[in-house]
Amino acid sequence: MSHTLVSVNWLKDHLYDANIILLDASYHLPTAKRDPDTEFVQQHIPGAVRFDIEEISDQGSDLPHMLPNTEDFDLAMQNVGMGSGMQVVIYDSIGFFSAARAWWMFRYFGHYEVAVLDGGLPAWIAAGYTTESGRGKVQPPLYPFKSKQPPDWTTTAEHLLENITSNEYLVIDARANSRFRGDVAEPRRGLRSGHIPGSVNVPFNDLIDDESGLFKSADKVRERFSREGVGRAPVVVSCGSGVTACVLALGLEIAGLAEPKLYDGSWSEWGGRGDLPIETG
Numbered sequence: 288m289s290h291t292l293v294s295v296n297w298l299k300d301h302l303y304d305a306n307i308i309l310l311d312a313s314y315h316l317p318t319a320k321r322d323p324d325t326e327f328v329q330q331h332i333p334g335a336v337r338f339d340i341e342e343i344s345d346q347g348s349d350l351p352h353m354l355p356n357t358e359d360f361d362l363a364m365q366n367v368g369m370g371s372g373m374q375v376v377i378y379d380s381i382g383f384f385s386a387a388r389a390w391w392m393f394r395y396f397g398h399y400e401v402a403v404l405d406g407g408l409p410a411w412i413a414a415g416y417t418t419e420s421g422r423g424k425v426q427p428p429l430y431p432f433k434s435k436q437p438p439d440w441t442t443t444a445e446h447l448l449e450n451i452t453s454n455e456y457l458v459i460d461a462r463a464n465s466r467f468r469g470d471v472a473e474p475r476r477g478l479r480s481g482h483i484p485g486s487v488n489v490p491f492n493d494l495i496d497d498e499s500g501l502f503k504s505a506d507k508v509r510e511r512f513s514r515e516g517v518g519r520a521p522v523v524v525s526c527g528s529g530v531t532a533c534v535l536a537l538g539l540e541i542a543g544l545a546e547p548k549l550y551d552g553s554w555s556e557w558g559g560r561g562d563l564p565i566e567t568g
């Protein structure tokens with residue numbers, strides 16, 4: 288079983304194993320004007336099924352793709368053919384963007400046999416492997432998936448407001464530096480620009496090799512985190528809406544560092560609330 292990354296060569300060799308389920312968790316920012324569902328129907332890795340982080344979320348929340356409850360997650364897993372004891376492999380169409388969010392969700396709900404495809408769909412295509420079109424066929428599992436009680440892996444705006452004074456947690460923001468500094472407008476309308484006071488910036492792309500599109504080595508990832516003081520305090524990861532923060536969580540796991548908490552509301556909440564302070568620069 289793999290718990291962090293698998294290569295496209297590994298996936299090619301195990302693509303049709305009975306205990307493997309392959310999920311496409313592609314998602315795009317509103318400004319990208321791309322439809323991941325349409326793109327999936329047009330082209331995906333053979334045997335893949337869609338994992339839609341917008342649908343597999345708390346539909347009663349005003350914030351984007353917040354975590355669902357255990358019952359809704361279990362029902363969603365039934366609908367994609369996820370069974371107990373299966374090895375999950377997740378990818379997205381960008382390479383590293385939203386797949387880590389689905390990876391983190393599985394672990395949050397108690398399933399650790401989950402890995403991200405290193406380099407995602409671009410790496411699969413670059414290796415010369417075939418793709419297919421269509422909706423994908425769901426195979427009913429022998430033993431349905433059942434969530435476990437979620438761990439204490441999330442935090443709230445109120446706790447982070449207290450943290451500005453207490454400094455109990457090191458808050459790491461995965462957004463691009465221009466967004467963190469407040470130099471550009473946010474991709475979601477109505478949000479202020481800037482960052483949570485006292486937080487530090489590790490853009491998620493810093494963990495990805497520019498040339499290969501693959502995750503950097505554990506040593507390089509560890510070094511990048513150490514430059515921001517990781518290790519001196521427990522970590523909270525944040526981003527625009529709780530998606531790319533999970534790339535940082537994946538990086539922390541690969542580097543052998545402590546499990547972080549996720550600020551699920553992220554900047555979609557903090558930047559949209561006028562009662563919360565911000566910093567720029």
